[in-house]
Amino acid sequence: MSDAESFHEYVRARTAALGRVAFLLTGDAYLAEDLVQLTLIRVAARWEKITAAGDPDPYVRRVLYTQHVSWWRRMRREAPVAQALPERVVPDFTGDVATGLAVHDALARLAPRQRAVLVLRYFEDLTEAETASALGVSLGTVKSQAKDALARLRTIAPDLSERRLTEATR
Structure with a gap:
């Protein structure tokens, strides 16, 4: 070929x-x-x-x-920096749609590297070593970015549990 x-x-x-x-x-x-x-x-x-x-x-x-x-x-x-972000109004959907929107909004509020680590680890289902290799960073960086990202998600979207986050990204 x-x-x-x-x-x-x-x-x-x-x-x-x-x-x-x-x-x-x-x-x-x-x-x-x-x-x-x-x-x-x-x-x-x-x-x-x-x-x-x-x-x-x-x-x-x-x-x-x-x-x-x-x-x-x-x-x-x-892009010009806005002084204050407008309030986001999310329609009241039920079930997986609401969870998916909440996950999407929460991921959008993470730093790009943190988002990339979570996407590769939980959506692409890569191991920590594979994620580190894909991003060209150390294993420790992947672990710390994942830990920090999950902590930030718990803060900005407390209604999402890790179980629901993992299910919504599959």
């Missing part, structure tokens, strides 16, 4: 999963599509080297994460 064919096969097989992760990172379907496309463009240029090293998923996830952080930093520099 040629490199182009293997890349096309990878794109067909993994685009939906990458899109879900990108959506959890960005919180916007259109930005998630853009992030996945940019990631795949960057990966395509190095596909031969990536596949020579073995499984391409950790590398692709790292590119996705770093592109998201770059966007976040760029938007942070370019």
Whole structure:
């Protein structure tokens, strides 16, 4: 199988999963599509080297994460800072929809690295070591970011328990 064919096969097989992760990172379907496309463009240029090293998923996830952080930093520099955020009114949905919205809002209030750690650990179901490898950080960083992120989630969304958070991201 040629490199182009293997890349096309990878794109067909993994685009939906990458899109879900990108959506959890960005919180916007259109930005998630853009992030996945940019990631795949960057990966395509190095596909031969990536596949020579073995499984391409950790590398692709790292590119996705770093592109998201770059966007976040760029938007942070370019966007004017509001003095006070308006109150968000969330419709009173029941069941999984309400939990999903609460998780989405809570994740949006985390720092990008904390969000990435939680998405990879609880949504992608990666081990701590796999998460550290995907993000290019140490195992201790993953543990501390996860601990801090979960503590922050408990503060900003006390109605979400860890069990409900894990169920909502699956």
